[in-house]
Structure formats: structure tokens, C-alpha cells
Amino acid sequence: MQADNEWDLIRPERLSPTARARAGILRVSLLFGLIAIALTLFATPFLEDRARPILGQLRLDGLDYTATGSVSRTNTYTLRRSVLQETPQSVCVIHPHGEHTGDC
Numbered sequence: 001m002q003a004d005n006e007w008d009l010i011r012p013e014r015l016s017p018t019a020r021a022r023a024g025i026l027r028v029s030l031l032f033g034l035i036a037i038a039l040t041l042f043a044t045p046f047l048e049d050r051a052r053p054i055l056g057q058l059r060l061d062g063l064d065y066t067a068t069g070s071v072s073r074t075n076t077y078t079l080r081r082s083v084l085q086e087t088p089q090s091v092c093v094i095h096p097h098g099e100h101t102g103d104c
Helices: 006-010 017-057
Strands: 078-080 092-094 100-102
Touching: none
Parallel strands: none
Antiparallel strands: 078 092, 092 100
């Protein structure tokens, strides 16, 4: 004859109902966290490709557009800007041999 609760005879229930509820809440929160991470990993490249053309069409007035370039190692110079100059756009260029050009 076999008991219906044979497993309970061998290994009695150790967790209280509150402990089981806490474990369930933890499992559910981990599941939602995993789903959020998975959606982020899949959605980021998709949204990035869609946002790039939109950002290219925006006119961002009031920004200082700076053009960058390369200068060979033999051509070095220092650019200085000062709040004490007459206009904020004034730039002083100091060459390695000491010559100053621009608004110095």
C-alpha cells in the first residue's frame, strides 16, 4: 500500500507560505528583468537605424559647429581664445617660431 503523500513523508515541506511567496515574487521579477534586457538588446539596433536619418534632418541652431582636420607633425601651432578679447569669436594663433596671427 502506498501513501498519497509519500514525498511529504520522505521530505517534509520546509518553506513557509510567506517564504514561498517571496520566492515566487523573486522569480517573477527576474523573469521581467530578463525580458527587459532581451527587448533592449533587440530593439536598440532597430531604433538606432531609424533615428539616424531623423537626427540628420534636425537643425540645431545655437551650436558651435567645429570643423576638425589633421595637421602634420611638422606643422604645430597653439590656438588661444580669451574672454578678455573684444569679440567671443576672436582666436589667436601662435606658431612654433613665436609669430602670432589672428586676434592676439
